[in-house]
Amino acid sequence: MLPRKNLFSFTSKDPSAFGIHLAAAAREHSVYFDEGLGVPVVLRGADVVAVLRDSETFSTRTYDTGIMKGALVTLGGEAHTRMRRLFNAVLSPRVISRYEEATVTPVARRVVERLVRKERAELFDDFAISMPMGVTSALFGLPEERIAENDALIRKMIRSVVMPQDPVVVAEGRSAHAAMEAQLREIAEREVAHPSDTLLGEIARAIVAEGLGGVEACEGVVLTLILGSYETTSWMLANLLVALLAHPDAMNQLRQQPSLLPQAIEESTRWCSSAAGIVRFVEREATIGGETLAAGTILYLSLIARHYDEEIYPRPETFDIHRRPVGMLNFGGGLHYCVGAPLARMEARVGVSLLLERFPALRADPTVQPTFSTAPRGAAAFGPDQIPALLV
Numbered sequence: 025m026l027p028r029k030n031l032f033s034f035t036s037k038d039p040s041a042f043g044i045h046l047a048a049a050a051r052e053h054s055v056y057f058d059e060g061l062g063v064p065v066v067l068r069g070a071d072v073v074a075v076l077r078d079s080e081t082f083s084t085r086t087y088d089t090g091i092m093k094g095a096l097v098t099l100g101g102e103a104h105t106r107m108r109r110l111f112n113a114v115l116s117p118r119v120i121s122r123y124e125e126a127t128v129t130p131v132a133r134r135v136v137e138r139l140v141r142k143e144r145a146e147l148f149d150d151f152a153i154s155m156p157m158g159v160t161s162a163l164f165g166l167p168e169e170r171i172a173e174n175d176a177l178i179r180k181m182i183r184s185v186v187m188p189q190d191p192v193v194v195a196e197g198r199s200a201h202a203a204m205e206a207q208l209r210e211i212a213e214r215e216v217a218h219p220s221d222t223l224l225g226e227i228a229r230a231i232v233a234e235g236l237g238g239v240e241a242c243e244g245v246v247l248t249l250i251l252g253s254y255e256t257t258s259w260m261l262a263n264l265l266v267a268l269l270a271h272p273d274a275m276n277q278l279r280q281q282p283s284l285l286p287q288a289i290e291e292s293t294r295w296c297s298s299a300a301g302i303v304r305f306v307e308r309e310a311t312i313g314g315e316t317l318a319a320g321t322i323l324y325l326s327l328i329a330r331h332y333d334e335e336i337y338p339r340p341e342t343f344d345i346h347r348r349p350v351g352m353l354n355f356g357g358g359l360h361y362c363v364g365a366p367l368a369r370m371e372a373r374v375g376v377s378l379l380l381e382r383f384p385a386l387r388a389d390p391t392v393q394p395t396f397s398t399a400p401r402g403a404a405a406f407g408p409d410q411i412p413a414l415l416v
């Protein structure tokens with residue numbers, strides 16, 4: 025019988041409290057039955073890694089429903105290998121770097137410039153959402169004048185993916201998909217017929233070269249990229265800003281030594297990871313953390329408890345931009361390790377360096393205290409409800 029706890033309905037004013045709370049539970053047991061989630065959860069990093077490495081016993085078939093049907097993350101075996109080759113080819117650091125100057129920097133500059141006349145900002149809406157949405161639209165061919173409309177549709181689709189048990193949310197996701205389908209179809213038809221000199225053109229050419237089909241395959245890949253790249257990057261940016269605003273000394277060091285920014289980004293994903301967990305389906309009876317799990321069990325893997333394991337990261341509650349942390353789980357691991365990690369890291373680096381440069385007095389607004397939770401603004405992430413900041 026698994027020990028029962030309600031570990032994941034968590035709220036605090038302290039961004040590091042969730043990691044501390046999960047690591048404390050992990051010291052007692054690795055596997056619990058979580059009463060809020062209604063499924064067994066695995067906490068200890070070594071056990072989470074073991075599950076991620078064994079994709080035959082622990083599959084991703086739970087995702088294979090609704091608008092996610094057939095998406096990369098749902099595939100296994102040879103089908104995954106072929107499709108993943110395509111994603112690797114178009115999202116490698118080398119390919120992505122071609123879009124830094126041409127696409128990501130101009131979007132980030134526009135978002136930052138919109139803040140210039142303000143004295144205070146709510147950096148979640150004004151930055152952490154607007155920048156990834158701008159980048160996603162620009163990279164994947166969505167028209168700029170429809171950003172607000174598409175933002176609402178994409179969020180409805182994402183909600184339907186993370187709440188497949190709620191029929192109303194699922195129906196909303198389906199109609200949001202239907203509303204966006206004409207745009208996606210138009211993009212795919214255009215690029216497959218005449219691949220452009222953009223990332224979309226690279227995707228269309230790679231689909232044909234890999235023999236993966238034509239317009240329909242291209243539409244599916246673009247939808248996966250839009251859904252995978254948008255909200256995830258927003259919450260990563262949000263928590264990076266939270267970490268920096270809570271540590272003005274670190275922010276000043278980064279202004280003086282911008283080369284530290286990549287490792288500060290890694291440290292923020294350790295100290296306040298936005299990715300709380302992922303799920304797996306137990307294909308055949310297995311033992312994890314000393315517990316036997318029956319075939320057919322849905323398992324929730326904590327991606328955060330490991331980040332506060334003091335055997336791996338001494339003084340885990342300290343945000344230290346000199347730490348150079350490795351082995352974090354915020355981008356998952358094993359077969360399905362996030363293929364968009366280089367793009368997310370680049371967006372964070374470009375966006376935050378422009379923000380720090382443009383606003384030398386940027387600091388937390390001491391009059392408003394954000395609340396951190398496992399469902400901020402209804403999202404499937406760990407993060408703040410708001411990021412109040414003073415700009416001048």
Ligand code: HEM
Pocket residue numbers: 084096097098108111115248249252253254256257258260298299302303353354355356357359360361362363364365367368
């Ligand atoms: C900070 C931002 C991001 C975070 C925290 C994140 C997190 C993750 C995680 C945890 C997984 C593993 C899912 C699982 O194993 O169940 C994953 C997979 C994936 N991510 Fe990301 N992601 C981010 C950004 C992106 C971006 C920018 C893209 C696309 C451009 C993307 C596309 C994908 C795709 C396609 C997969 C499936 C990979 C596969 O199954 O082989 N992600 N991501």
